[in-house]
Amino acid sequence: MKKIEKLAIFGGKKTIPKKIIHFSWPPKSNSAKMNFINNFLKKDKLNKKGFPIVVEKFEKQFSKLVGTKFALSTNSGTSALHSAFYALDIREKDEVIVPSLTFHATGTPLLKFTKNIKFCGCDEIGNINIKDLKKKISKKTKLVVITHLGGHPCEMDEIMNLKKKYNFKLVEDCSHAHRSKYKKRNVGTFGEINVFSMDRNKLLSVGEGGVLVTNSRDLFEKCLLISDFGLRLKSELKLKKNKKYIETGFGFKHRIHPIAAAAALFEITKLKHYINLRHKKLNFISKKLKKIKGLEPPITKKYVNRGAFYSYRIKYEKKYFNNTNFDLFIKALQGEGLQVRKAGNPPLETLPYFKACKPKKIKSSDIFFNTTFSIPTFTFEKMDLINLYLRGFQKVCNYFYKKSFYRDK
Numbered sequence: 001m002k003k004i005e006k007l008a009i010f011g012g013k014k015t016i017p018k019k020i021i022h023f024s025w026p027p028k029s030n031s032a033k034m035n036f037i038n039n040f041l042k043k044d045k046l047n048k049k050g051f052p053i054v055v056e057k058f059e060k061q062f063s064k065l066v067g068t069k070f071a072l073s074t075n076s077g078t079s080a081l082h083s084a085f086y087a088l089d090i091r092e093k094d095e096v097i098v099p100s101l102t103f104h105a106t107g108t109p110l111l112k113f114t115k116n117i118k119f120c121g122c123d124e125i126g127n128i129n130i131k132d133l134k135k136k137i138s139k140k141t142k143l144v145v146i147t148h149l150g151g152h153p154c155e156m157d158e159i160m161n162l163k164k165k166y167n168f169k170l171v172e173d174c175s176h177a178h179r180s181k182y183k184k185r186n187v188g189t190f191g192e193i194n195v196f197s198m199d200r201n202k203l204l205s206v207g208e209g210g211v212l213v214t215n216s217r218d219l220f221e222k223c224l225l226i227s228d229f230g231l232r233l234k235s236e237l238k239l240k241k242n243k244k245y246i247e248t249g250f251g252f253k254h255r256i257h258p259i260a261a262a263a264a265l266f267e268i269t270k271l272k273h274y275i276n277l278r279h280k281k282l283n284f285i286s287k288k289l290k291k292i293k294g295l296e297p298p299i300t301k302k303y304v305n306r307g308a309f310y311s312y313r314i315k316y317e318k319k320y321f322n323n324t325n326f327d328l329f330i331k332a333l334q335g336e337g338l339q340v341r342k343a344g345n346p347p348l349e350t351l352p353y354f355k356a357c358k359p360k361k362i363k364s365s366d367i368f369f370n371t372t373f374s375i376p377t378f379t380f381e382k383m384d385l386i387n388l389y390l391r392g393f394q395k396v397c398n399y400f401y402k403k404s405f406y407r408d409k
């Protein structure tokens with residue numbers, strides 16, 4: 001029989017003492033990075049087209065990395081999504097479908113264009129549920145937005161088949177999924193316009209920033225028009241219908257800060273290294289978690305590559321823990337000094353801002369949100385810390401397991 005120790009929340013000894021720093025992200029600014037950024041700032045030159053060289057270089061590298069014709073950097077992922085919805089000409093009467101489990105900004109900018117938003121439940125990964133999508137889709141659907149949650153690509157074969165059948169536009173929110181692949185194809189290459197956040201928590205982390213990619217000149221120009229004005233538009237707009245807006249653009253300024261672009265240009269060369277470190281640590285945790293009854297590591301399908309692996313979500317199976325309340329289980333882990341929390345963001349249909357869409361509660365999302373918790377996506381941390389996390393899991397699980405479960409063993 002496994003030893004049952006007194007939990008820290010009930011006065012026992014903490015598994016991880018307070019003084020240990022758990023998780024460090026974004027990557028520390030070392031001298032190489034500072035020199036790189038300083039060099040750009042010293043010159044701070046505009047290119048012949050009238051916008052910073054550093055921005056042009058980053059966009060070229062990013063589009064090359066994803067494999068699209070165009071990339072346009074913005075001051076946030078939210079701005080990139082807003083640009084995308086604007087460029088796709090979403091109007092009041094248009095029907096759109098958005099995943100229920102995602103960060104709110106996947107859907108919030110849409111409300112500026114239409115309130116006709118349907119929310120779609122999730123599959124076992126947390127991604128858009130194809131069965132539910134099939135139920136909600138119709139000939140009236142103008143746009144489907146998907147999020148590759150936690151870096152795990154959505155079921156793209158099925159989504160692309162539906163796209164062919166219903167002829168909707170697709171936006172991929174790839175904010176969690178830098179360098180993720182579905183059957184060897186990069187995410188960010190399936191939809192008309194696809195978006196990546198580069199905020200401080202993301203794999204490509206620049207403080208605040210975003211980038212959108214597309215293969216369509218028309219859509220690129222529309223996004224550019226909402227991002228910028230003047231010089232850049234003068235040199236980059238090729239389509240006659242757009243040229244009359246050169247002075248003003250479309251009245252927003254979503255363009256990126258050059259310092260963020262310089263940071264992005266530096267960080268883009270490190271992604272592979274970060275991904276390797278992260279996968280090594282998280283795969284180790286998954287292997288060990290498989291031996292702890294009642295906690296399920298995140299599923300990764302054989303035909304995908306998770307790339308950024310943004311957020312590591314563990315499923316809690318109450319039945320193994322004497323039906324212990326999920327919140328109490330999390331509190332017990334936190335009490336042990338583990339940095340864990342309910343995974344992700346509440347389903348969009350539960351958020352007051354989306355009330356105007358008259359959403360209904362979605363069972364699959366509710367269950368997913370209330371049975372998964374996340375741990376830090378360890379990247380640079382030492383194995384000692386990771387082993388302490390595993391010890392903390394085991395300790396809390398041992399406590400809440402049914403006693404009969406142990407007697408049987």
Ligand SMILES: Cc1ncc(COP(=O)(O)O)c(C=O)c1O
Nearest residue numbers: 076077078103105175197198199
């Ligand atoms: C899935 C998803 N979409 C969009 C965003 C918005 O990006 P940003 O914070 O750069 O505006 C985020 C940020 O957390 C996100 O996780």
